[in-house]
Each structure stands twice: as C-alpha cells, then as structure tokens.
Amino acid sequence: MMLALLLVAAQVGAPALIQDPRLDRLDPDTRVQVSTVLDSARRVGLPTEPLIQRALEGATKAAPGSRIVAAVRRLSADLSVARIALGGEASAPELEAGVAALRAGARPQVLANLRSARRGLLTVALSVLADLVASGVPADSAAVAVLALAPQARDADLVEFRRAVERDIALGAPPGAATSVRVNAGANVQSAGSNPGAQPRPRRP
Amino acid sequence: MFEHEDDVVQRVIEQLRRPVAIDPALDARVMEVIAAPRPPTRAIWPWLAAAAVLVSLIMWRPWSRSFRVEAAAFQFVLVAPHANSVSLVGDFNDWDPKRSPMRTANGIWATVVQLAPGRYRYAFLVNGVEWRADPGAPAVPDDEFGTPSSVVTVGGRGS
Amino acid sequence: MGIERVESSDAELVRRIRTGDIGAYGALVSRYRDRLGRYALHMLGDREDAEEALQDSFVRAYRSLARCDDPARFGAWLYGILVNRCRTSGARAARRRRMFVRDADALHGAARADQSDRLEWTDAVDRALARLAPESREAFLLKHVEDLEYEEIAELTGAGVSALKMRVKRAREQLQRYLREAEHV
Numbered sequence: 001m002m003l004a005l006l007l008v009a010a011q012v013g014a015p016a017l018i019q020d021p022r023l024d025r026l027d028p029d030t031r032v033q034v035s036t037v038l039d040s041a042r043r044v045g046l047p048t049e050p051l052i053q054r055a056l057e058g059a060t061k062a063a064p065g066s067r068i069v070a071a072v073r074r075l076s077a078d079l080s081v082a083r084i085a086l087g088g089e090a091s092a093p094e095l096e097a098g099v100a101a102l103r104a105g106a107r108p109q110v111l112a113n114l115r116s117a118r119r120g121l122l123t124v125a126l127s128v129l130a131d132l133v134a135s136g137v138p139a140d141s142a143a144v145a146v147l148a149l150a151p152q153a154r155d156a157d158l159v160e161f162r163r164a165v166e167r168d169i170a171l172g173a174p175p176g177a178a179t180s181v182r183v184n185a186g187a188n189v190q191s192a193g194s195n196p197g198a199q200p201r202p203r204r205p
Numbered sequence: 206m207f208e209h210e211d212d213v214v215q216r217v218i219e220q221l222r223r224p225v226a227i228d229p230a231l232d233a234r235v236m237e238v239i240a241a242p243r244p245p246t247r248a249i250w251p252w253l254a255a256a257a258v259l260v261s262l263i264m265w266r267p268w269s270r271s272f273r274v275e276a277a278a279f280q281f282v283l284v285a286p287h288a289n290s291v292s293l294v295g296d297f298n299d300w301d302p303k304r305s306p307m308r309t310a311n312g313i314w315a316t317v318v319q320l321a322p323g324r325y326r327y328a329f330l331v332n333g334v335e336w337r338a339d340p341g342a343p344a345v346p347d348d349e350f351g352t353p354s355s356v357v358t359v360g361g362r363g364s
Numbered sequence: 365m366g367i368e369r370v371e372s373s374d375a376e377l378v379r380r381i382r383t384g385d386i387g388a389y390g391a392l393v394s395r396y397r398d399r400l401g402r403y404a405l406h407m408l409g410d411r412e413d414a415e416e417a418l419q420d421s422f423v424r425a426y427r428s429l430a431r432c433d434d435p436a437r438f439g440a441w442l443y444g445i446l447v448n449r450c451r452t453s454g455a456r457a458a459r460r461r462r463m464f465v466r467d468a469d470a471l472h473g474a475a476r477a478d479q480s481d482r483l484e485w486t487d488a489v490d491r492a493l494a495r496l497a498p499e500s501r502e503a504f505l506l507k508h509v510e511d512l513e514y515e516e517i518a519e520l521t522g523a524g525v526s527a528l529k530m531r532v533k534r535a536r537e538q539l540q541r542y543l544r545e546a547e548h549v
Contacts, residue, residue, distance in 0.1 A: 020434070022299055022436075042433070042434065043519070046433075049434065049435070053296040053300065053326075056300040056301075057294075057350065057354075058349075058350055060302065061336070061352055063349075063351070070349070071350070074349075091430060091431060092431065096323070097324045097358065100324065104346070121322070121360070123323065123324060123358065127324050131343035131358075156360070159360070166343075203278070203280070204279065204280055204281075204282075204342075205281070205341065205343075205357035211540075213539070213540050213543050214536045214539055217489050217492070220486060221402075221406055221489065221493075221508075222509050225402045225405050227398055227415065231401075231415055231418065231419055232390060232393050232394055235393050235419055235423060236386075236389070236390055239386065239426045239427070240386055319383040320383070321383055321384075321430070
C-alpha cells in the first residue's frame with residue numbers, strides 16, 4: 001500500500017511543465033520551442049493534442065525543426081481564431097475541424113452561423129465544409145450548402161452529401177453547381193443502413 | 206530550510222501527508238455509474254427527451270455486454286502491388302509508422318483502426334520512404350511538410 | 365477491473381479509454397483515488413462529503429475525457445476537477461456544522477488506548493485546518509501536502525502565483541498560532 005502510494009506520488013507530484021514523452025522524437029532545440037508553444041496554448045485553455053500531433057507529423061516526415069515550429073505556431077494561432085468563432089465551449093475536435101474550415105476559406109462568421117444553426121457537435125459539419133472546398137467547390141458555395149443542411153441533416157447525411165458531390169464533380173459537373181443541385185433537390189440521402197443485430201462493418205473514410 | 210518556529214507547521218504537514226483510507230467500494234461505484242447508459246442531457250421538451258432515450262436504447266442496446274463509449278472501426282485501404290511494406294500514420298497514432306502496419310493480399314494493403322470522434326489527418330508510408338495520400342478520401346490541401354495527406358472525420362458523441 | 369501493467373502511462377490509458385475500453389478507466393481510478401481522497405478529506409473535513417466529491421469527480425472526468433487535451437497530464441487535470449468540486453461541496457457544507465474530531469481514529473487507524481497523544485494531536489491539526497479560510501486551506505494543502513508547484517496550482521485554481529503564495533504564508537502562520545493556542549488550553 002505504501003509502495004503503491006509512493007509510485008502514485010512520484011507520478012502525480014511531478015512539476016507542472018512536464019514534458020510529453022512523445023516529444024522526445026524532436027531534436028532538443030525544436031522540442032524546447034514546441035514546448036513553449038504548448039505551454040502558452042495550455043495557459044489560455046487551447047487543446048494541446050492537435051499541436052503535439054502536428055509536431056509528431058513533422059518529426060516522422062523528417063521536416064526541418066524550424067518548419068515544425070512554424071507549423072505548430074500557426075496551428076495554435078488558428079485554433080485561437082476558431083475558438084473565437086465557435087465559442088469557448090467548443091471541443092478539441094470541433095476546433096480542429098474549425099481550423100480546417102477557416103483554412104479552406106470559410107469566414108469566421110460562417111462558423112458562428114453554423115453554431116447557431118445546428119445543435120450538437122459541429123465536427124462533422126465543419127469537416128464537410130472544409131472537404132468540399134478541397135474538392136474544388138468555391139468556399140462560399142460550400143458554406144451556403146452546409147448552412148442550408150445544418151439545421152436538419154444528421155452527421156451521416158452530411159458525409160453522404162459530401163461523397164455525392166465529389167462523385168458529381170468526378171463525373172464532370174462544375175463544383176459550384178454540384179452542391180446547389182444536391183441541396184435544392186432536398187437530398188435527404190440515406191446513410192448506410194444500420195442493422196442492429198449484425199456485427200458493424202468497418203467504415204471507410 | 207525551515208526556521209524553528211516552522212517546526213509546528215512541518216509536523217502538521219507530516220501529519221496531513223499520512224495516507225487516509227478511502228472506501229474500497231468507491232472504485233466499483235464509479236465504474237458502475239460510468240458504464241450505465243445516460244439519457245441525453247439537452248432536451249427542450251420532456252417528451253422529446255423521452256423519445257430520444259427510447260431511440261438511443263433501441264439503437265445502442267445497453268443491455269448487451271459490448272456497450273461501449275462511441276468509437277468506430279475504420280478500414281484503410283491502399284492498392285500498392287509493388288510495395289514491400291505499408292504503414293498507416295496519422296493523428297490517431299502519433300504519426301508512428303510502427304503502430305499500424307498494414308497487411309496485404311494480392312497487392313491490396315489494409316488495416317482496421319478504432320477511432321474516437323474527431324478529425325484526423327493521415328497518410329500511407331510505403332517502403333518506409335514514400336508518402337501517399339489516400340485516393341479514396343478527401344485530401345488535405347494545407348500541407349506544411351511537403352507531403353500529401355488525407356483526412357478522415359469521425360462523428361458522434363465524444364465530448 | 366483487471367490488473368494493469370505498471371508501465372501503462374496515463375496517456376496510454378486515456379488513449380485506450382477513448383477507443384472504447386471503459387475498463388482502462390478503472391486503472392486510472394485506482395491510481396489516483398488515495399491521493400485525491402486525501403486532499404478531499406482534508407479539504408472538506410468530512411468523510412462522506414469527501415468520498416462523494418471524489419466519486420463525482422471521477423465520473424465527471426470520465427464523461428468529459430475528450431476535453432482533457434493532454435493525456436500525459438491526466439492527473440493534474442483530474443486534480444482540477446476535484447478542486448473545483450470541493451469548492452462547491454465546501455460551500456454547501458459550510459452551512460452545516462461539522463465536527464472533524466470523531467472520525468480521527470477511524471481515519472488514521474490509531475488504537476485509542478495506546479495513542480491518545482497522537483489522537484489529541486490529529487484532532488488539533490484537523491481543528492486548526494478547519495479554521496482556515498477555504499482558499500488558504502486549499503492553497504496550503506495543494507502546495508505542502510499534495511506537492512504541486514505554484515504554477516500548477518495557479519492553473520487549477522485560476523489564482524495568480526503571488527496571491528497563492530500569500531495564502532500559503534497566511535495558512536502557515538495561522539496554523540502555527542492555532543496549534544500554539546491548543547497547547548496552552
């Protein structure tokens with residue numbers, strides 16, 4: 001019992017600025033700079049896990065330290081902007097998806113409107129917005145489409161919408177038109193049917 | 206370190222640091238509470254809440270032993286007939302090539318990963334050196350490290 | 365709940381929990397219950413209140429686990445939840461009269477007959493602690509009993525480091541004074 005307590009004490013009682021051991025994959029100089037960004041983010045209540053993942057991505061891809069630090073700093077700043085747009089209660093996944101949407105060209109007001117238009121988590125809606133733009137849909141058209149669907153569509157419907165638009169674009173439809181046709185047709189697409197009795201099959205991205 | 210007036214305080218500290226006995230049944234009570242299904246907390250009208258609980262009970266079947274926090278199995282596939290090794294790396298496994306090596310049959314490489322709700326960037330690492338995005342998934346345009354990445358978004362109750 | 369390998373770090377356990385392994389949370393509970401229970405007990409002065417606060421905090425931590433951005437610092441994050449929970453509990457309990465004294469021997473496992481001196485001392489300590497203002501008691505316990513750094517306490521409590529140092533200093537002075545008084549009774 002005493003030993004267990006000592007073990008617990010050794011783990012919990014350590015000072016606050018404890019290093020995440022995963023950051024050992026960075027060279028010392030980069031690690032220090034990244035840790036500084038993490039501490040600032042933590043102090044203002046921003047999630048640090050996305051920042052850590054970005055650093056680890058850079059490490060795995062053998063990127064120069066300065067690029068890793070720059071990427072982490074940029075993400076930290078963007079998370080901050082996303083939080084202003086989405087509100088302080090936004091979850092970490094929502095913030096990450098918000099960053100993706102902003103970087104895709106959505107204006108912060110669009111994010112705020114989405115928050116008012118849709119109940120529950122916005123992670124999928126924001127991701128779909130970002131992904132549509134990545135497929136070539138102009139940012140404004142993508143925003144209009146997602147906001148139109150936001151009040152009623154389930155997350156699975158939004159994902160299906162995104163897939164359908166991508167198919168249309170692949171088949172030659174102009175990206176802006178592809179979204180408006182789908183939205184106007186009241187595309188209430190069925191998501192993959194759920195069969196509660198069966199073993200759920202793994203999904204695809 | 207401590208002046209002699211502080212000896213009293215030091216003795217107090219030693220006293221307070223002594224272990225205290227916490228009810229051993231507390232652990233079990235915590236686990237029982239968290240494993241029980243929760244009705245949705247946000248409801249405008251009582252009937253809406255009741256309907257939601259009914260629907261969620263039907264869909265999630267809390268009486269089955271495999272009731273879990275929402276995490277979904279995702280399958281990742283890459284066609285690479287000439288590759289010797291393919292790894293899946295992304296935000297869900299610390300971008301560590303050792304964590305999710307993929308298996309192959311006839312040049313089709315695949316693996317299944319459990320993902321909690323969130324948005325994840327990822328890519329395939331072929332033969333330990335070549336980075337490939339997932340042709341079947343949305344691309345990530347803002348790539349800061351000069352290599353292609355894809356993204357997978359998992360919806361659901363997570364936070 | 366199963367036996368966890370000693371090497372499973374908090375971060376690993378949190379990751380497993382997030383992918384659906386509820387059982388892994390049991391390992392975190394056993395890892396932290398004694399330490400956090402000690403803080404809750406000294407902070408609230410009542411065993412029932414402390415165990416209730418502790419249980420609530422573990423449940424709340426599990427339910428908002430996705431908001432723990434730094435799984436490697438799960439312990440500190442959990443502390444924050446408990447500290448806040450104890451503040452609400454403290455406010456409720458302040459409306460009731462509390463007696464620390466009776467539970468002293470149960471808490472510390474002291475055999476009454478042979479250790480009456482120790483009992484008196486533990487009683488005196490508990491009473492002195494109870495007389496501190498809640499913020500002072502909180503700061504004192506976190507700093508000197510739970511061994512947290514001021515920066516970490518600042519994060520948990522939202523107070524500034526200099527304010528915290530003042531509170532700890534005040535707590536030390538008051539504890540000394542109360543215990544000296546107790547000696548002269």
